[in-house]
Amino acid sequence: MRDFEIIDPVFGTYVLGNAPLKQLATGFDWVEGPVWFGDAGCLLFSDIPNNRILRWTPGEGITTYRGDSKYSNGHTRDRQGRLISCEHLGRRVTRTEWDGTITVLADSFDGKPLNSPNDVIVASDGAVWFSDPHYGIMMDYEGARREQENACVVYRLDPDGSLEQVVTDMNCPNGLAFSPDESLLYVADTGRIWSDDPQHIRVYDMVDGRPTGGRLFAKPDVGIADGFRIDEDGNLWTSAGDGVHCFAPDGRLLGKVRVPETVSNVCFGGRAKHVLYITATTSVYSVALTRRGVQWP
């Protein structure tokens, strides 16, 4: 089990000795935003500095899904299965319609442009939740340098189109996910660039549909929690500097999937949502687990 570090014995029942970490593709610059399309039998992900969304298809490999992706970062799918994307350069969150046209869901708040939407999820009521840190406008590598005009917060976009700031006590919110019953919201704070800001995951109680009472949940002991997903037991699988860390709902580190590159994000996919797809710096990896993902899609 050389690909795994088992800290709590339960983690040994989540991974399989005959299901090793696999490198699916490599040669990219900084990959992010994996999202599984079981209906199309493929994984989409962003290669942010190369301004493209790529498609990995089992048995076929890599093709380009979208060039000129506006330096897209995180993705998910809405309740109708449509692709929802965060764009650094576009400074917006978009939806790709069934006919391929792109609809802008949000690009400003209070009359001023968003910073650089980073990661996104969709709740069961159809609301789109996304983080808006400043990483894509602080330098040209992952977008373009621009003036910051809004705070770094988490937004909730109601199905009626209204946009609301819902997490306002972080330096730079990043990855986010709901617990399986949506009673909790997890948000990573990865801190401002060139600062000593704390870097950790916080958890909020959902009260009347809004996050309240944020508190520290967990902090990877190597690297940062950029993006994460939740499994059917409420465990949180997060990116870290040395792989993927699995935290129990009470915040205990259960174990790690060792990855030879810094991990940026993960998603569940595959036939039964039992495969964890991992974007890690220049490569995309997968590992089959005994747990299934619960996130939508």
Ligand code: MG
């Ligand atoms: Mg991120």
